[in-house]
Amino acid sequence: MKVVTGVVGNDIHVVANRLIDISLEERGFEVFNLGVNTYLEEFMDAVIETDADVLLISSLNGEAEGWCRDLQILKNQYDFRDVVFMIGGNLGVGEMDPEALVPKFQNYGFDLVFHQIDLNEGLDRLEAFLEAR
Amino acid sequence: MNKLYIDIGSTYFKVAQNGVIDQYFRDFNKNILDDLSSKCADVISRYDKKDIYICSSANGGLSTLIIGLTNSFSLKYAINIAFNSGINIIDTVLYPKIESEPVPSEMIDVVIVVGGIDSVEKVFDEKLLAYLEKVKYQNIVYVGTQKNRDFLEKNLENAVILENIISNDLKICEEGLKKYLTDLYQADIVGKEDIKQLYEITDNQIFSTPYIVNRSLPQINERLDVANPFIVVDIGGATTDIHYSRDLVNDNILTESGYDRLVFKKLGVYKSRESLVHTAKNNEFVYELLEHLNVTENILEEQSEKATRILMQLAIFLVLYKVSKHHGDYVELNLDILNSIVLTGGITKVLNQEEVDDIILFFYKKILHFHHAPVILLDRNYEIWTYGIKE
Secondary structure, X not given: OEEEEEEEOOOOOHHHHHHXXXXXXXXXXXXXXXXXXXXXXHHHXXXXXXXXXXXXXXXXXXXHHHHOOOHHHHHOOOOOOOOEEEEEEOOOOOOOOHHXXXXXXXXXXXXXXXXXXXXXXXXXXXXXXXXXO | XXXXXEEEOOOEEEEEEOOEEEEEEOOOOOOHHHHHHHHXXXXXXXXXXXXXXXXXXXXXXXXXXXXXXXXXXXXXXXXXXXXXXXXXXXXXXXXXXXXXXXXXXXXXXXXXXXXXOOOOOOOOOHHXXXXXXXXXXXXXXXXXXXXXXXXXXXXXXXXXXXXXXXXXXXXXXXXXXXXXXXXXXXXXXXXXXXXXXXXXXXXXXOEEHHHHHHHHHHHHHHHOOOOOOEEEEEEOOOOEEEEEEHHHXXXXXXXXXXXXXXXXXXOOOOOOHHHHHHHHHOOOOHHHHHHHOOOOHHHHHOOOHHHHHHHHHHHHHHHHHHOOOXXXXXXXXXXXXXXXXXXXXXXXXXXXXXXXHHHHHHHHXXXXXXXXXXXXXXXXXXXXXXXXXXX
């Protein structure tokens, strides 16, 4: 299965990005790593060019909330029906209610949302989600 | 025996021998070879055909229509390769929206179709064929996913199939398409009587000047006092080209030479003067700039030497503005970290160092809020193209 991954927005957490890349490969995924500082449009375009099954966006500095708001709009511009949209990392910044984060990102259009969840647990749940599909 | 280098521009031609460059204003009542012969037949006769090298930007270049799957990869990569191959006129169509895209009315020299890495199937279908049926084109080249080649080959007569310009890890592969476009330019020259005749004086391939300038950039700091990152701004009679170090761009392309080219086809000071004036009048900073230069906007309507000088200063300002972060066009250069600006083309024959320094410092102060500007060099002898043609 093909996964497009990378760190969204003005975020340079390259070590986390590399760990995600390695972990995905270890689990047998074909990984297209766009690296750090990636815009949402580039993620979507990479999914189209590679015909990927999963888009896994990570964010460590909490900016994802701002960068991913247009996901639904972009999803409407192409047929992404078979693609799983996943986001994980540290998704909030400042004074925020962690409980509200998951539904907020689900409303943006993500199928799987992991805020401050261990990487391996997140990937286990991704695999379970893909299998259930 | 030394070699003779000739550059045929839209307004001047330049002849270089033994490190000395002479320039001649074109006589548009004569064809190029007759004009060249009338001005420097003696020089040409002293050289063997195999020792004469010619580049030209005078035949207008090829018009291109690129049909690509996404903006961030297929279209971006193909545009980059086309510009670096010396192509000036580029239209694009985003394939997912092809059914609502307008069809160009004029004849297109080459259509480029691109999309998908090699493992992706069924990217292009009948929608592409339906669109292409309405387009008037002479050549078509496919540089997309391998798995769609059969469909293109079966349905598009004369389609040239080349290696995918998008690698399996989403990087750019430029060589195949770049060579094809450069060869096509050559074939285009052969088809144009004016340039074709130049083969009477040379045995060597005639290249496009922008391609030659781009080729010269990796060695430019061995010959001129420039520091990376730098840009070369070639403001000519018909178009304005910018060649820039890739260090100035923050995106996903990594090309072999490390230098890319961008063209503003309507910012020349001679053949496209009207559109330059139009662009200037629509720029919010231009009136402040005119005030800084102690002139009014009426100067833009005048046909005087002073008006030409002002127009050239405006052209420098507009080009920098169009690649700055204040203008979200095709490319955004990080001008904050720029170390050198090299100006070449007809502009260096008219403006002096002080006038150029003044306008660039105005740009840096006004737009970027800096107190100083990069080091500015004027390539007064049009030397840059000779570095590339000697390769």
